[in-house]
Amino acid sequence: MSFGLDNLPYGVFSVDGGNPRIGVRLEDQVLDLAPLLHDDVFLEPTLNPFMARGRAVWRATRARVQDLLADDRCAEHLIPLDRVRLHLPIDVADYVDFYASLEHASNLGRMFRPDEEPLKPNWRHLPVGYHGRAGTVVVSGTQVRRPCGQRPSFGPSLKLDIEAEVGYVVGTGGTGSFEEHVFGVVLVNDWSARDIQAWEYVPLGPFLGKSFATSISAWVTPLDALDHARVPGRAQDPEPLDYLRRKAEWGLDLRLHVSLNGETLSNPNYRDMYWTPDQMLAHITVNGAPLRTGDLYASGTVSGVDDPGSLIELTWNGAQPLKSGQSFLEDGDTVTITATTPSGLSLGEVTGRILPATLR
Amino acid sequence: MSFGLDNLPYGVFSVDGGNPRIGVRLEDQVLDLAPLLHDDVFLEPTLNPFMARGRAVWRATRARVQDLLADDRCAEHLIPLDRVRLHLPIDVADYVDFYASLEHASNLGRMFRPDEEPLKPNWRHLPVGYHGRAGTVVVSGTQVRRPCGQRPSFGPSLKLDIEAEVGYVVGTGGTGSFEEHVFGVVLVNDWSARDIQAWEYVPLGPFLGKSFATSISAWVTPLDALDHARVPGRAQDPEPLDYLRRKAEWGLDLRLHVSLNGETLSNPNYRDMYWTPDQMLAHITVNGAPLRTGDLYASGTVSGVDDPGSLIELTWNGAQPLKSGQSFLEDGDTVTITATTPSGLSLGEVTGRILPATLR
Numbered sequence: 087m088s089f090g091l092d093n094l095p096y097g098v099f100s101v102d103g104g105n106p107r108i109g110v111r112l113e114d115q116v117l118d119l120a121p122l123l124h125d126d127v128f129l130e131p132t133l134n135p136f137m138a139r140g141r142a143v144w145r146a147t148r149a150r151v152q153d154l155l156a157d158d159r160c161a162e163h164l165i166p167l168d169r170v171r172l173h174l175p176i177d178v179a180d181y182v183d184f185y186a187s188l189e190h191a192s193n194l195g196r197m198f199r200p201d202e203e204p205l206k207p208n209w210r211h212l213p214v215g216y217h218g219r220a221g222t223v224v225v226s227g228t229q230v231r232r233p234c235g236q237r238p239s240f241g242p243s244l245k246l247d248i249e250a251e252v253g254y255v256v257g258t259g260g261t262g263s264f265e266e267h268v269f270g271v272v273l274v275n276d277w278s279a280r281d282i283q284a285w286e287y288v289p290l291g292p293f294l295g296k297s298f299a300t301s302i303s304a305w306v307t308p309l310d311a312l313d314h315a316r317v318p319g320r321a322q323d324p325e326p327l328d329y330l331r332r333k334a335e336w337g338l339d340l341r342l343h344v345s346l347n348g349e350t351l352s353n354p355n356y357r358d359m360y361w362t363p364d365q366m367l368a369h370i371t372v373n374g375a376p377l378r379t380g381d382l383y384a385s386g387t388v389s390g391v392d393d394p395g396s397l398i399e400l401t402w403n404g405a406q407p408l409k410s411g412q413s414f415l416e417d418g419d420t421v422t423i424t425a426t427t428p429s430g431l432s433l434g435e436v437t438g439r440i441l442p443a444t445l446r
Numbered sequence: 447m448s449f450g451l452d453n454l455p456y457g458v459f460s461v462d463g464g465n466p467r468i469g470v471r472l473e474d475q476v477l478d479l480a481p482l483l484h485d486d487v488f489l490e491p492t493l494n495p496f497m498a499r500g501r502a503v504w505r506a507t508r509a510r511v512q513d514l515l516a517d518d519r520c521a522e523h524l525i526p527l528d529r530v531r532l533h534l535p536i537d538v539a540d541y542v543d544f545y546a547s548l549e550h551a552s553n554l555g556r557m558f559r560p561d562e563e564p565l566k567p568n569w570r571h572l573p574v575g576y577h578g579r580a581g582t583v584v585v586s587g588t589q590v591r592r593p594c595g596q597r598p599s600f601g602p603s604l605k606l607d608i609e610a611e612v613g614y615v616v617g618t619g620g621t622g623s624f625e626e627h628v629f630g631v632v633l634v635n636d637w638s639a640r641d642i643q644a645w646e647y648v649p650l651g652p653f654l655g656k657s658f659a660t661s662i663s664a665w666v667t668p669l670d671a672l673d674h675a676r677v678p679g680r681a682q683d684p685e686p687l688d689y690l691r692r693k694a695e696w697g698l699d700l701r702l703h704v705s706l707n708g709e710t711l712s713n714p715n716y717r718d719m720y721w722t723p724d725q726m727l728a729h730i731t732v733n734g735a736p737l738r739t740g741d742l743y744a745s746g747t748v749s750g751v752d753d754p755g756s757l758i759e760l761t762w763n764g765a766q767p768l769k770s771g772q773s774f775l776e777d778g779d780t781v782t783i784t785a786t787t788p789s790g791l792s793l794g795e796v797t798g799r800i801l802p803a804t805l806r
Contacts (some may be wrong), residue, residue: 180581
């Protein structure tokens with residue numbers, strides 16, 4: 087795990103029940119930005135006002151912090167990580183979830199619609215996505231209560247699952263290019279109740295099977311920190327329409343590590359995704375819908391051929407349980423997702439523990 | 447049209463480019479609440495902080511305003527409607543759209559999936575819904591630009607449509623009963639690009655075909671003002687599960703009037719809806735997802751047997767054009783939706799005019 091000078095993700099922290107404010111992570115410490123930089127924007131309880139200032143400010147701030155840290159002029163503003171509480175770093179405006187892994191979409195198609203072609207005819211022509219519930223995005227570490235719902239009989243979900251994803255945080259609004267708008271990257275666990283989802287999702291898509299909780303990492307890694315991990319996106323056939331054509335390399339060589347109660351479940355690499363995040367952003371806005379500061383969009387489950395990012399794929403909907411004997415999440419389970427680039431740079435982890443259902 | 451003492455909807459207005467603030471509509475005037483009630487919450491640019499105070503405050507405020515108006519003690523704070531500009535009255539948190547008309551869901555099923563049963567197996571068991579884009583909810587009067595997208599060839603939508611709906615504004619967060627949480631009612635036009643929607647919507651639901659704009663009325667009618675229009679919900683078969691069982695009458699006898707360029711298109715009555723708004727709220731929260739102040743959920747298209755609330759139904763997807771010869775919206779068209787209860791109480795209108803597409 088490396089959170090060195092080349093990384094410096096942003097987060098929101100508090101100490102001893104004080105007001106949440108903005109910091110940058112350096113290894114196992116948090117750099118308190120407001121007193122260091124003499125700017126009240128870092129006293130805000132979310133990154134939104136800082137993000138709204140735009141890319142030039144993001145870059146200048148990052149360069150300044152790197153300089154100050156390199157010159158060792160920050161000691162009095164560094165706080166040990168184990169002394170702080172971390173908060174949801176952004177005020178989420180709209181949350182969109184995509185479905186950008188060819189392997190994941192094909193696997194779920196096979197399971198949800200066994201009598202049809204696994205991919206719908208549109209899948210290779212556009213990044214399929216939908217809006218999720220912004221109000222239930224929570225920060226890593228938040229415990230997640232098992233949802234109840236129609237499965238179709240009513241009760242606690244019996245197929246509670248994870249989706250290991252990479253999310254993009256929009257810094258500035260409007261409609262424009264990826265580099266201009268995207269502030270940084272988070273890890274996402276899009277918790278999913280597969281039994282509720284399977285019953286409800288036709289014809290308008292997932293709703294309660296997803297809306298109970300979506301966890302994101304407490305740390306938002308600036309896009310610039312990931313420059314070294316950029317790779318060409320996966321080849322696409324057919325060639326996408328003009329508005330979806332890639333103008334730069336926005337694939338990321340980012341190895342995810344998904345674990346359940348400390349045991350490795352899977353290690354998918356984000357570079358295998360079919361649709362890249364620049365294409366997703368172009369798609370969201372092509373109908374004229376403007377972005378807003380705080381919009382969050384996620385990749386959909388990151389699954390490779392041998393490394394699925396969800397339990398429903400790993401256990402083939404329960405037909406091939408894990409070694410532990412379980413196929414979906416049990417109460418008390420803890421799921422943790424981390425990610426690392428080839429240079430060893432880490433994204434902040436996203437973790438969560440399952441609480442038993444409360445019957446209503 | 448009646449906006450008398452029994453109505454008194456809330457809105458956000460400004461005069462001569464001043465700061466937006468909160469008012470109540472009385473016939474063709476706006477009552478400026480902040481100076482009348484000496485409360486700065488009415489100087490806020492959205493209803494959210496006032497709504498967050500909860501039902502007891504909503505009721506007391508309404509009673510006080512009715513008293514003051516009845517006693518003729520408001521003259522100096524009444525401003526002619528034609529002198530004010532109206533703004534989006536709420537800061538929309540999450541936006542959910544349902545699909546609660548049996549006739550609408552059946553009609554669309556027949557058109558989108560001609561080889562299948564029109565209703566999916568889940569439809570009579572739960573109010574089917576999905577999350578829309580909160581960031582593109584706009585106030586009545588905002589012009590709506592024709593969206594571009596994959597239809598599946600790329601270009602301006604050729605099937606731009608309306609959906610006449612009734613929307614519910616959530617005043618206080620948490621999970622609880624309908625009466626406790628819902629502040630009031632708006633009219634909604636959920637603009638829909640049918641060609642974009644038909645191509646994109648499998649398997650995760652509508653996305654860009656809806657996310658370009660959703661218009662709501664500038665006036666939010668308090669739930670209490672609609673007491674006299676409450677009727678039993680439509681009979682349901684099968685009996686819904688416990689959590690969806692109706693505990694009070696929340697059907698509304700509300701006649702919608704949908705017009706295109708001044709000509710009547712349809713007059714559906716909201717009382718014919720299959721799922722009632724209390725059931726929708728129970729459904730949204732049954733998985734534990736809390737509500738937030740500013741959440742908006744809409745009924746889905748209000749269609750009766752002979753009174754569909756969308757052009758795709760009125761023209762059977764273009765097979766039976768209107769008398770004017772058109773089947774979907776043309777550039778320059780204006781659509782206006784109004785609604786009236788049997789006593790003559792009106793909801794604020796929602797209107798919008800179509801601008802030509804901008805090719806990107």
